[in-house]
Amino acid sequence: MSDDVNLKQDIFTALINKHEIQRNLCDKLEAAEGWAAKKEIYPDLALELQAHAAAEERHLYVPVMQHDEGLDLSRHAITEHHEMDEMMEVLDDGRTGEERWLKTCGDLIHKVRHHLKEEENEFFKEARKILDADLQQRLGALYQVEHAEFEQNHGE
Ligand SMILES: [Fe+2]
Ligand SMILES: [Fe+2]
DSSP states (O other), rough: OOOOOOTTSSHHHHHHHHHHHHHHHHHHHHEEEEEEEHHHHHHHHHHHHHHHHHIIIIIIIIIHTSSGGGGGHHHHHHHHHHHHHHHHHHHTTTTTOOOHHHHHHHHHHHHHHHHHHHHHIHHHHHHHSSSSSHHHHHHHHHHHHHHHHHHHHHHH
């Protein structure tokens, strides 16, 4: 198991820690100059986004969705994950030319930043009211283990 798994973190602490990693990778990707330099960094962001979305959907949004008041926010968040997936499909497709790649990469960075802000400022606040404290604690552990396993199985 990877070193950054801290089973004492509740689900929201664990998620926000990974959001910080995504923000740093977005900054790095944005600052890199030129297509070649960006293509070096992009796979790190893509892996992080995919590991996070899979584990976040299973261990936050599925439990939240069990409650009527959690349906809308979960649908909204998962739709945004799907939009990011579609952008990553363009970026991962070797036939995508430079201009389209760079435009899509900028769009993805913008989308990620928007999504993280919306989760932290809105969705997580609602979700905290929906899930009881004990469950928040257990989901934190499940999320971290799944994120680490995803990275192990899909990383280089
Ligand atoms: Fe998300
Ligand atoms: Fe998230």
